[in-house]
Amino acid sequence: MDLTWSESEEAFRAEAREWLAANVPTEPLPSGDTREGFALHVEWERKLFDAGWAVVSWPKKYGGRDASLCEWLIFEEEYYRAGAPQRVTQNGIFLLAPTLFEFGTQEQKDTLLPRMAAAQDLWCQGWSEPGAGSDLAGIRSRAVRDEAAGGWRLFGQKTWTTRGAFCTHLFGLFRTDPNAERHRGLTYFLVPLDSPGVTVRGFPRLDGDEGFADVFFDDVFVPDSAVLGEVNKGWHVAMATTSSERGLTLRSPGRFLAAARRLIALAAARPEAATDPLIDRVVEVWMQAQAYHLFTLAQVTDILEGRPPGARSSLNKLYWSELDIRLHETALELLGPEGQTDNPWSRGFLFSLAGPIYAGTNEIQRNIVAERVLGLPRK
Ligand SMILES: Cc1cc2nc3c(=O)[nH]c(=O)nc-3n(C[C@H](O)[C@H](O)[C@H](O)COP(=O)(O)OP(=O)(O)OC[C@H]3O[C@@H](n4cnc5c(N)ncnc54)[C@H](O)[C@@H]3O)c2cc1C
Numbered sequence: 001m002d003l004t005w006s007e008s009e010e011a012f013r014a015e016a017r018e019w020l021a022a023n024v025p026t027e028p029l030p031s032g033d034t035r036e037g038f039a040l041h042v043e044w045e046r047k048l049f050d051a052g053w054a055v056v057s058w059p060k061k062y063g064g065r066d067a068s069l070c071e072w073l074i075f076e077e078e079y080y081r082a083g084a085p086q087r088v089t090q091n092g093i094f095l096l097a098p099t100l101f102e103f104g105t106q107e108q109k110d111t112l113l114p115r116m117a118a119a120q121d122l123w124c125q126g127w128s129e130p131g132a133g134s135d136l137a138g139i140r141s142r143a144v145r146d147e148a149a150g151g152w153r154l155f156g157q158k159t160w161t162t163r164g165a166f167c168t169h170l171f172g173l174f175r176t177d178p179n180a181e182r183h184r185g186l187t188y189f190l191v192p193l194d195s196p197g198v199t200v201r202g203f204p205r206l207d208g209d210e211g212f213a214d215v216f217f218d219d220v221f222v223p224d225s226a227v228l229g230e231v232n233k234g235w236h237v238a239m240a241t242t243s244s245e246r247g248l249t250l251r252s253p254g255r256f257l258a259a260a261r262r263l264i265a266l267a268a269a270r271p272e273a274a275t276d277p278l279i280d281r282v283v284e285v286w287m288q289a290q291a292y293h294l295f296t297l298a299q300v301t302d303i304l305e306g307r308p309p310g311a312r313s314s315l316n317k318l319y320w321s322e323l324d325i326r327l328h329e330t331a332l333e334l335l336g337p338e339g340q341t342d343n344p345w346s347r348g349f350l351f352s353l354a355g356p357i358y359a360g361t362n363e364i365q366r367n368i369v370a371e372r373v374l375g376l377p378r379k
Contacts, residue, residue, distance in 0.1 A: 001297050001298060001300075001301040003297070005070075005074070009070060009071060009074060012067065012071050012074060012075075013074045013077075013078060016053065016074070016075050016078040016079075017078050017081075017082070019051060019053060020053075020078055020079065020081075020082035020084060021082060023047065023051070024082045024083060024084045024085075025044065025085065028083070028085070028344075029041055029044065029085045031207075031347075032085065032086050032088040032163070033162075033163065033205060033207075033209075033211035034209045034211070035165070035166060035209055035210065038088055038163060038166040039166075041085050041086070041087075041088040042088060042089075042119050042122065044084075044085050045087065045088065045089050045119040046118065046119050049063060049117055049118045049119060052064075052065055053065075053075070054089075054093070054117050054118070054119070055093050055097070055117045056071060056072055056075045057069065057071070057072040058097070058113065058117065062109070062113040062114050062117055063113070063114055063117030063118060064117065069300050069303060069304065070297075070300060072252075073252060073253070073254070073296065073297070073300065076252040076253075076254035076255070077252075077253070077254035077257060077258075078254070079254060080254040080255050080257065080258035080259075081254070081257075081258050081261075083258070088122070088163060088166075089116070089119050089122060089123075090250060091123045091124055091125045091162065091163075091167075091171075092116040092121065092122065092123035092169075093116060093117065094244060094245075094249040094250050095123075095125065095241050095244050095245050095249070095250065096116070096123050096125075096171050096190075096241065097113060097116060098240065098241075098244045098249060099171075099188075099228065099237060099240045099241045099244070100112060100113060100228065102240055103188075103228055103229040103237050103240065104228060105225075107225065108190070108225065108228065112190070121168050121169050122163075122166065122167040122168045122169065123167060123168075123169045123170070123171060124161045124162060124163055124164040124167040124169070124170050124171075124193075124213070124215075125161065125162065125170070125171060125172065125241075126158035126161055126164075126170045126171065126172025126173070126191075126215060127139075127158070127172060127173060127238070128158065128159050128160045128161075129141060129156065129157060129158055129159060130157060130159055133160075133361075134360070134361055134363075134364050136173070136238070137182040137183045137186070137235065138182065139156075139173055139174070139175060139186070140156060140175065141154065141155065141156025141157065141158065141172070141173075141174050141175065141217060142154075142155050142156055142174055142175040142176070142178065143155075143174040143175070143176050143187060143189065143222075145176075146221065149221060149223075150223060150224055151221055151222050151223040151224055151226070152174075152176070152187075152189070152221070152222050152224075152226070152227070153219050153220065153221055154174055154189065154191065154197075154217040154219075154220040154221075154222060155217055155218065155219060155220075156174065156216075156217050157214060157215070157216050157217070158170070158172055158214070158215045158217075159212075159214050159215075160212055161200075161212060161213045161214070161215050162211065162212060162358075163211065163213075164193075164200055164202070164212065164213030164214075164215055165200055165201075165202030165210040165212075165213040166210075167193060168192065168193055168194070169190065169191065169192050169193060170190075170191045170193055170215060171188065171189070171190050171191070171228070171241075172188075172189060172191070173186045173187070173188055173189075173234050173235075173238055174186065174187055174189055174234075175187075176231055176232055176234075177232050180232065183235045184232060184235070185232055186232065186234035186235050186238070187227055187229075187230075187231050187232060187233075187234040188227065188228040188229050188234035188237040188238055189222060189226050189227060189228070189234075190222075190226045190227075190228055191217075191220065191222055191226060193215070195220050195221065195222065196220070196221070197217060197218045197219050197220035197221070198215065198216070198217060198218075198220050199215070199216040199218070200213050200214075200215050200216075201213060201214045201215075201216070206350070207347065207350055207351075242313075242359070242360060243308075243309065243310060243313045244313075245317075245359045245360075246313040246314055246316055246317035246359050246360060246365065247299070247309050247312075247313030247316045247317070248296060248299060248300070248303075248309070248313070248316065250359065251316070251317075251320045252296070253289070253292045253293040253296045256289040256292055256293075256320065256323055256324065256327065257289050257290070257293055259289070259324075259327050259328075259348075260285060260286040260289035260290075260327065262331075263282055263285065263286065263327060263330060263331055263334075264282065264286060266331055266334050266335070266345075267279060267282045267334055270334055270335075273333075273334050273335075273336055274334065278330070278333055278334060281326075281330045281333075282330055282334075284326075285323065285326050285327050285330055288323050288326070289323065289327070292316075292319055292320060292323060295316075295319070296316075299312075299316070310372075311368050311369070311372035311373050312373055314360075314365040314366075314368040314369050314372075314373070315365075315369060315373065317359055317360065317362070317365050318362055318365050318366065318369070320355070321352075321355030321356045321359075321362060322355075322356070322362075324348075324352040324355050325349075325352045325353065325355065325356075327352070328345060328348050328349035328352045329349065331345040331348075331349070332345060332346065332349055
């Protein structure tokens with residue numbers, strides 16, 4: 001990979017930086033995992049969309065700028081550098097959208113993508129169930145064919161649905177063939193949460209209000225057009241979504257580069273706390289953030305040359321989730337007793353602890369790396 005940005009990439013960076021400097025809210029918004037904060041974040045996302053910055057890498061006809069993957073990375077870097085709000089549309093634009101581009105019908109793309117880009121439809125992710133987390137293929141929510149009505153009837157329960165209480169739509173897996181092998185009889189559905197028979201019950205996180213939800217399906221009708229990909233091939237489609245979640249799109253390096261920069265500033269502002277061993281750690285995590293950046297650029301080169309990351313996205317997930325904890329732990333040590341108070345670093349630390357759990361636990365990622373990247377035997 002050529003590590004020099006081209007003139008047009010630099011111009012793209014300058015344009016993004018200028019717009020963000022003029023428009024990012026000067027006061028941080030309240031957390032997007034609270035009802036009030038979510039609404040303010042959606043307002044911000046609509047402003048981003050109106051200015052053409054919501055989904056830069058998408059085709060223009062869907063609200064994007066036809067930006068390249070490298071330009072998208074540049075935008076992400078500038079977005080985090082500017083301290084812009086977290087993207088509460090992320091489940092849609094970063095997880096579902098790449099899957100829609102790959103598996104969606106033309107009609108699904110034309111109807112769903114523009115509304116997603118404009119933060120009109122707000123998507124949440126329905127994988128986990130009370131009896132199925134790591135063992136996703138063990139889900140019991142089911143869809144029963146309704147031939148006469150030309151669609152499906154959904155039954156069951158999803159849980160841990162991030163921001164489900166604030167969203168308008170859910171994508172998720174349902175069992176459509178109870179007799180097939182576990183991974184085989186699943187189908188990927190796209191469900192409006194205002195469909196009759198859906199009950200969404202928010203429940204609180206330690207640090208917010210209804211940041212999570214249980215979603216119940218009681219004979220919920222969806223038409224055939226709500227199936228993404230082929231019936232009974234949902235596992236394959238869902239793996240494309242999880243590859244986006246673990247890999248490049250959900251956690252681009254811009255987030256960690258910006259946090260590493262803030263950590264350096266924190267150390268510089270506290271010379272009395274910055275002992276030699278602590279400074280060594282600051283430098284180490286800064287280097288790890290740079291390493292993730294370079295790793296990602298190598299991955300982009302692979303993608304552009306036709307080698308999609310597939311199971312290797314589990315390596316990203318292990319790396320970014322552990323890096324995020326180290327970054328925040330180091331900041332808390334620099335802060336000393338102040339680190340125990342409610343502040344952006346302590347809040348970030350609490351959330352970083354969830355990193356090894358969401359998007360598939362790190363134990364599961366290690367199993368995937370062992371078996372599918374390194375080719376080691378299952379036992
Ligand atoms: C912040 C956050 C947001 C989330 N958002 C969503 C969401 O929007 N939508 C959604 O569907 N889910 C969401 N989840 C749920 C998440 O996907 C699950 O928590 C995760 O997959 C683990 O499942 P579980 O909680 O049932 O734990 P379990 O699967 O019961 O695992 C318990 C422990 O056993 C370990 N373990 C299990 N199986 C194995 C194995 N084969 N080998 C080694 N170790 C194993 C796990 O690593 C873990 O440490 C979210 C979770 C968090 C923390």
